[in-house]
Amino acid sequence: MIETIKASKSEKIIFIFLILLAIFSISSFFLIKNKCLFVKNYDPEKLSFDKPENIAILNVECGNVIIELYPEISPNTVERFKTLIKNKAYDDVAFHRVIKNKLVQAGDLEFGRKGNLDYGKIGTGKSGLGTIKSEIDNPFDFTSGSVGFVRTKNYDTEDSQFFIILEDKPLYESEYTPVGKVLYGIDALKKIKYLDKSVYVLRPDFINTFRMLIN
Amino acid sequence: MKKIFFIILLTLAIYPSKADTIYELIKIPNLEIYDLKAENKLRYLYAKQPFTIGIDNNINCFNSNKDDLDQKYKIIKKNLDKYSFDFLKRINLKYIVLCEDLSISGINTAGIPDSDMKTLILDIKFNNKYFERVIHHEVFHVINDSFPDIFNKEIWSSYNKKDFIYAECSTCTEKLGLDTITKNKGFISEYSQSTASEDMAEVYSHIISDKIPKNIDPILEKKISYIKSQILLIDDKFQL
Numbered sequence: 417m418i419e420t421i422k423a424s425k426s427e428k429i430i431f432i433f434l435i436l437l438a439i440f441s442i443s444s445f446f447l448i449k450n451k452c453l454f455v456k457n458y459d460p461e462k463l464s465f466d467k468p469e470n471i472a473i474l475n476v477e478c479g480n481v482i483i484e485l486y487p488e489i490s491p492n493t494v495e496r497f498k499t500l501i502k503n504k505a506y507d508d509v510a511f512h513r514v515i516k517n518k519l520v521q522a523g524d525l526e527f528g529r530k531g532n533l534d535y536g537k538i539g540t541g542k543s544g545l546g547t548i549k550s551e552i553d554n555p556f557d558f559t560s561g562s563v564g565f566v567r568t569k570n571y572d573t574e575d576s577q578f579f580i581i582l583e584d585k586p587l588y589e590s591e592y593t594p595v596g597k598v599l600y601g602i603d604a605l606k607k608i609k610y611l612d613k614s615v616y617v618l619r620p621d622f623i624n625t626f627r628m629l630i631n
Numbered sequence: 632m633k634k635i636f637f638i639i640l641l642t643l644a645i646y647p648s649k650a651d652t653i654y655e656l657i658k659i660p661n662l663e664i665y666d667l668k669a670e671n672k673l674r675y676l677y678a679k680q681p682f683t684i685g686i687d688n689n690i691n692c693f694n695s696n697k698d699d700l701d702q703k704y705k706i707i708k709k710n711l712d713k714y715s716f717d718f719l720k721r722i723n724l725k726y727i728v729l730c731e732d733l734s735i736s737g738i739n740t741a742g743i744p745d746s747d748m749k750t751l752i753l754d755i756k757f758n759n760k761y762f763e764r765v766i767h768h769e770v771f772h773v774i775n776d777s778f779p780d781i782f783n784k785e786i787w788s789s790y791n792k793k794d795f796i797y798a799e800c801s802t803c804t805e806k807l808g809l810d811t812i813t814k815n816k817g818f819i820s821e822y823s824q825s826t827a828s829e830d831m832a833e834v835y836s837h838i839i840s841d842k843i844p845k846n847i848d849p850i851l852e853k854k855i856s857y858i859k860s861q862i863l864l865i866d867d868k869f870q871l
Contacts, residue, residue, distance in 0.1 A: 590672065
């Protein structure tokens, strides 16, 4: 004969606690896995801009990054940037150099493209359009969200790579050519994959698309 | 031994990658921003810890206390404010590093210019008597490094008496005195007699500091004219 044993009050409490813990653990697992959960995605169509012809939309895994370009500060470099964006040259190109909460860098069109990554050469690739002159004479505040063109240690070697800073870097003024500033969506950039031990990223995140608001 | 190796490996493995913007730009570690608001856009940096750089780590400098730094900064800035942004850009000077007990290969020095990195390291503890003047002396080395063809050593040496020969290098001689010579025989200080480039830097620093003696001999007169004319080739708006 099987004797039915009734659960005591404390056993019931422990059972309910275990169920709640299991629910919390499972939901946390999914929440943590989704790195874009708390990142707001901005829709450029719902925003208004003073100079829409200078607005570029960088789409990354966690949403849109809306950038205003400054042709009056760096006319030649912005022209190059616009040309590459209009040619869809940056689509599927890696954020190959990322420093947590400080900087993201992308735009190696030769060795940084999805499906054709070359870890040995990434960061040294060319666009095929040639280098352009640095434009560093105009004053510019390199505050968080500033977008600049990458160069080698020499001036006048800018090509296609660009960086976006995630913290103020006043020493960059007159060192790097500024091209614009992030207006909305900088949080999406803070979610770009980085490594703790190296600034160069193995299996990096990619630019989905990069478009001008008005083509 | 294995344990030590393991600990080192573990330390390296867990050490996070950091971005040191100053190091990235001028390749000197352990620096912090002191002042970025100078009108001529010179960037003043200071050593927050000692640093070692150069071939075989032969250049050393140490951090200073805040009071010394604040006091010397005012003097340095007052002197470097004489240079316009345009001039500094032409001569490739942008970063001023402030530290103390600066030495190269164990020899103390007032400053070390590096025009490639647009940097001038200054020893804020250098002899007070000459401190302001040596700032300009070091600036001349930056100018000379950026425009080596403008300051011709052969032309310069030809102003000296025929039997005079400079030393092989600035530290290859005992003539290191920085006092201004009043009865000059073609030289403005004892150190001027070390090398042509140091001679030019000494003359230049006396011109900029307005410390040229009243009575000067014809050789020194030629040297002063030469420096003035060559500086104007770099920037015709330069105030001499």
